[in-house]
Amino acid sequence: MVSDSAIAHAFRAQIEFWMPVTLVSPRKLSHVSSRVDYVYRGVARAGGIIVLLIMLAIGVFLGLRATQAISADGWSFLTTQAWEPDANNFGIAAVLVGTILIALVAVSFALPMAMGTSLYISEYAPLRIKRFLIGLVDLMAAIPSVVYGLWGFFALQGSIVPIARWISQTFGWIPFLNVPEYDPADPLAPNTVFTSSTFIAGIVVALMITPIMTSIMREVFSQAPVGEREASLGLGATKWGMIRSVLLPFGVGGIIGGTMLGLGRALGETIAVYMIISPVFMIQPHILQNGASSISSLIALKYGEASSFGMSALMAAGLTLFIVTLIVNFGASAIVARSRSGASS
Amino acid sequence: MTMFGSAIANEHEVLDDSSQHEPEIVDPRDDVPRRIGALRVSDMLSMVGAILASLSMTTVIFTVLAPFGGVIGFIAIAYIIFLVVYAVLVSLDEKTTIVRDRVVSVAVHSLAVIVFATLVYIVSFAVFRGVEALPHLNFLTEDMSVTGPLDPVTQGGVLHAIVGTLIQISIALAITLPLGLTTAVFLSEVPGPFSRFVRTIVEAMTALPSIVAGLFIYATFILILGLDKSGFAASLAITVMMLPIMIRASDVVLRLVPSTLKEASIGLGADNFRTMWQVTLPTARSGLVTAIILATARGIGETSPVLLTSGFTASMNVDPFHGPMVSLPLAVFQFVKSPEPTMIARGFGTAAVLMLLVVILFVIARIIGSDTVAKKDKRRAQRERFFKAISDFFVSVARVMARLFSPRNSRAPRRLSRRRRSRRRVVAQTFNDSLKRNGVSE
Numbered sequence: 052m053v054s055d056s057a058i059a060h061a062f063r064a065q066i067e068f069w070m071p072v073t074l075v076s077p078r079k080l081s082h083v084s085s086r087v088d089y090v091y092r093g094v095a096r097a098g099g100i101i102v103l104l105i106m107l108a109i110g111v112f113l114g115l116r117a118t119q120a121i122s123a124d125g126w127s128f129l130t131t132q133a134w135e136p137d138a139n140n141f142g143i144a145a146v147l148v149g150t151i152l153i154a155l156v157a158v159s160f161a162l163p164m165a166m167g168t169s170l171y172i173s174e175y176a177p178l179r180i181k182r183f184l185i186g187l188v189d190l191m192a193a194i195p196s197v198v199y200g201l202w203g204f205f206a207l208q209g210s211i212v213p214i215a216r217w218i219s220q221t222f223g224w225i226p227f228l229n230v231p232e233y234d235p236a237d238p239l240a241p242n243t244v245f246t247s248s249t250f251i252a253g254i255v256v257a258l259m260i261t262p263i264m265t266s267i268m269r270e271v272f273s274q275a276p277v278g279e280r281e282a283s284l285g286l287g288a289t290k291w292g293m294i295r296s297v298l299l300p301f302g303v304g305g306i307i308g309g310t311m312l313g314l315g316r317a318l319g320e321t322i323a324v325y326m327i328i329s330p331v332f333m334i335q336p337h338i339l340q341n342g343a344s345s346i347s348s349l350i351a352l353k354y355g356e357a358s359s360f361g362m363s364a365l366m367a368a369g370l371t372l373f374i375v376t377l378i379v380n381f382g383a384s385a386i387v388a389r390s391r392s393g394a395s396s
Numbered sequence: 397m398t399m400f401g402s403a404i405a406n407e408h409e410v411l412d413d414s415s416q417h418e419p420e421i422v423d424p425r426d427d428v429p430r431r432i433g434a435l436r437v438s439d440m441l442s443m444v445g446a447i448l449a450s451l452s453m454t455t456v457i458f459t460v461l462a463p464f465g466g467v468i469g470f471i472a473i474a475y476i477i478f479l480v481v482y483a484v485l486v487s488l489d490e491k492t493t494i495v496r497d498r499v500v501s502v503a504v505h506s507l508a509v510i511v512f513a514t515l516v517y518i519v520s521f522a523v524f525r526g527v528e529a530l531p532h533l534n535f536l537t538e539d540m541s542v543t544g545p546l547d548p549v550t551q552g553g554v555l556h557a558i559v560g561t562l563i564q565i566s567i568a569l570a571i572t573l574p575l576g577l578t579t580a581v582f583l584s585e586v587p588g589p590f591s592r593f594v595r596t597i598v599e600a601m602t603a604l605p606s607i608v609a610g611l612f613i614y615a616t617f618i619l620i621l622g623l624d625k626s627g628f629a630a631s632l633a634i635t636v637m638m639l640p641i642m643i644r645a646s647d648v649v650l651r652l653v654p655s656t657l658k659e660a661s662i663g664l665g666a667d668n669f670r671t672m673w674q675v676t677l678p679t680a681r682s683g684l685v686t687a688i689i690l691a692t693a694r695g696i697g698e699t700s701p702v703l704l705t706s707g708f709t710a711s712m713n714v715d716p717f718h719g720p721m722v723s724l725p726l727a728v729f730q731f732v733k734s735p736e737p738t739m740i741a742r743g744f745g746t747a748a749v750l751m752l753l754v755v756i757l758f759v760i761a762r763i764i765g766s767d768t769v770a771k772k773d774k775r776r777a778q779r780e781r782f783f784k785a786i787s788d789f790f791v792s793v794a795r796v797m798a799r800l801f802s803p804r805n806s807r808a809p810r811r812l813s814r815r816r817r818s819r820r821r822v823v824a825q826t827f828n829d830s831l832k833r834n835g836v837s838e
Contacts, residue, residue: 084667091669095586098578099594102639106597109604109612109636116615167507175504184512190758191515193690195697197725198747201732202518205525205740210468217469258518261511289497312603319605321700322729347607347700354614354704362619369611373604380600 110373117367120360128367134332134349136357136364143371148334149249149344150372153324154317156253156338157260161313164257165264166306172265173272174294185269192262200323203255208246208327211254215245215339230340247329249338252345255323260313267312271305272298304390311383315376321347346372442485450478475506522747529738529745536749541711545736554746556712557727560627561753563716564706564723565696567631572638572691577684579639580646585672595647601640609636610701618705627713627721630706634695642691649683650676682764689761693754699725724750 084092121128123139131142172184219230232244275298283293299306324345330352331342346368357365454474479499487495528549529535535553543552583595613633617623653676661671677684707720708730715721722730724746731743 085669087670088668091672092586095578095582096590098575099582099586099591101575102579102643103594103597105636105639106601108616109601109608112612112615112620113608116619164507164511167504168511170504171508175501175508186758186762187512187515189690190755193693193697193754193758194515194518195699195725195728195747195750195754197697197699197728198522198751199518201525201728201744201747202521204732206517206521214468214472258514265511289493291497291500292493294500315603319603319607321605321607322703322725326729326732347605350607350611351700351703366611366615369605369608373608376603376605376608377600380603381596384596384599 110370113366113370113373116363117370118363120363120367123360124364124367132333134353134364136361141364143346143368145332145334146344146346146349146368147371147375148336150318150346150375152249152336152338153253153256153320153343153345154314156250157256157317158310158314160254160257161261161264161317162310164261165268165309165313168261168265169268169272170294170298172269174290174298185266188262188265188269192266196259196320196323197326199255199259200326203251203323203327207255208251211251212242212245215248215250216242219245219339227336227338230337232340244341245339247327247341247343249328249335249343252324252327252343253338255327256317256320259320259323260316263316264309264313267309268302268306271302271309275301302390304387308383308387308390311379311386315379315383318376318379319347319372320345321351324348325351438489442482442488446478446482446485449481450474453477453481479503519751522744522751526741526744526746526748528741530748535742535745539710539712543710545734545739547738549738549741549745552742554724554727554742554749556709557722557724557746558749559712559714560706560721561696561723561725561750563714563721564627564631564634564702565692567628567716568634568638568695569688569692571631571635572642572695573688576639576642576691577646579643580650581672581676583643583647584650585668585676598640598643598647602644604637604640606637606698607700607704609633610704612636613701614704624718625705625707625720626718627706627716630702630721630723631716633701633705634698637698637701638691638695641694642687645687645690646680646684649680649687652683653679685764686761689757693757696753696757697725697750699729702726703729724753 120136120141124131124141128142130144131140132145134141134146168188172181172188176184216233219228219233222228223230230244279297279301280293283297284290288296324343325348328343328345328348329341330344330348332344335342335344350365350369353361354365451474454470454477457473458470479502482502483495483499486498490498523530532550532553534550536558537555538551538553539556540552540554541556579594579598583591583598610633613629613636617629617632618625623629657675657679658671661675662668666674702723703726706723706726708726709720709722713719713721728743728746728750731739731746734740734743
């Protein structure tokens, strides 16, 4: 064998010395596309280009319309809290902070709910109802936001106010849970100070983003390798031990990515927030107190009465929201794609 | 208690796995999985004890110690006490790891219950509050053009919004469907740096704030082109919102098509287009339908892009290019802005109609999406049996007809039968006679 290959090697070396190119390079595979394929690929690429153009146009046109307002306002656009475009006194400081606060409240409620639900569906639920629950989560993600808004305004608000009051009384020493306008010593103090708050809007948005987060996390958990699960259980781990040592490390990218996608959606939510909050145009750090704001509800509120310049200001606000959401989404997809579980999702 | 459902699930998985590796002929009825996590009396007792203890302690807290108020507060405190008591009870006869497992299991179950119960609450709340308006037939057959806010719910309806929603979603689908599917095919079938770039952009756009989609159409269609707010503008805004959702969902589905199928098709000499058209798309059909329906459901339910672009009207408008056209979510939004209770009831009724539409779409998606090869075969067999029965019936009918109406057959037997009848009579007579003779008759 060895001598054979040695001979062959020597032989080949001899030949290569004389005609070096022909024998060494692999055979060239040529591929002639049919005319149909040419057209097909062209059409497919055209579809991709059109979609790309539409998506880029969103940014470009919002930017174009916004330049008038931004150039008139300059840097104070980022620092002003009021929204009086016609008096040239406007900025997104208040609404941007309000948007982020609502989204943070939403995510802090939605994260445990989504984790619990996705763990239940993937690990605890009986096989018979598993498929049904998956469908239910999908359906929940498709419930129109206006329905969530109705529920939040007419059903949730009444029953959440006592809890908000209790939280503010008990944990009032934490700055953002404080409600300065409420005087606990006064038994007749009105409860209305607790309505229409960042807190309530956040809870409603939390319910809206829970399904999408749940479905991403469940998808990731279901991809956890069976071998590792069984190894963990076989070593005597309890179910929670298995979840902690196999499932969560495996799915951490999906959990973070799903949460950020939920955050992105929470930042952009309009109608439910608009129906619940009573808008204020100053930074409102007290999340339990009446009065909140968000960029999207600002647009929904002001577009009807806006002058041409006011519209430009609204476009600038929309552009800000667009950029913030894009950053969050890109971050989410980068994290998901990098994680061990994310390659396929 | 919480363990054994999942233990059975695990057992199933293990059995499935082993049966794949070494196929044995086992009667499936004998193959009952052993219950690993059977319910024990002590588990049951600690669970019931914890529930009782938490309820009574919470009652004491609420009535004697501190006058809190509210049902939610009661449940929350009862739940926390329950968790603590349960952990203590389990720790009496189990190790710490098992205590932790039990507590987590209870927490996971209760979180899932909270989420699903809230979903049911949200949906049923809208339907329940809409009951006042829903049963009246005029709610589905009239518009609001002659109905004021003070009129009772027996007048006026949301037909204009239903029609508007259907028109808008149809236009949006007419644009989204070809464009979205083409792009999804492009992303999965024509790989390269450009398609990767498009995919990144599309993925980032999936969570495009809906109001930004509305703002974009407002900026281009209405401000730059100078056109009116109309149903068409609203459809475009919905399209912008639906496109990324649909492209992403269909892209995922298309990438799941096994490459062996495509290679087999190309190996048989088909070109790429033919492979896509006759192998990839049919294989992914049910998933694609699900993607389309998901995007449609999102598109139907969006309020904010429509709010900016469609305008509002109380009367019917079937022309998407001229004049404002209202859709169901927008109608809900406008109804509940009114302080009148009848208008609010109408709003809830409209929301119920909207959800019904979404649910119908979902049922369709589930039916098509749950289509497996086995089911499809079964259905085809049924269909073939059905057609065979029908064709058999027609063939036999045709045979009878042919026998009855064919000129040769219709005359010949009649002429024959006269002769035959007489001959038969003779035969029968002789037969009877012979019977009588032998004494067998009667």
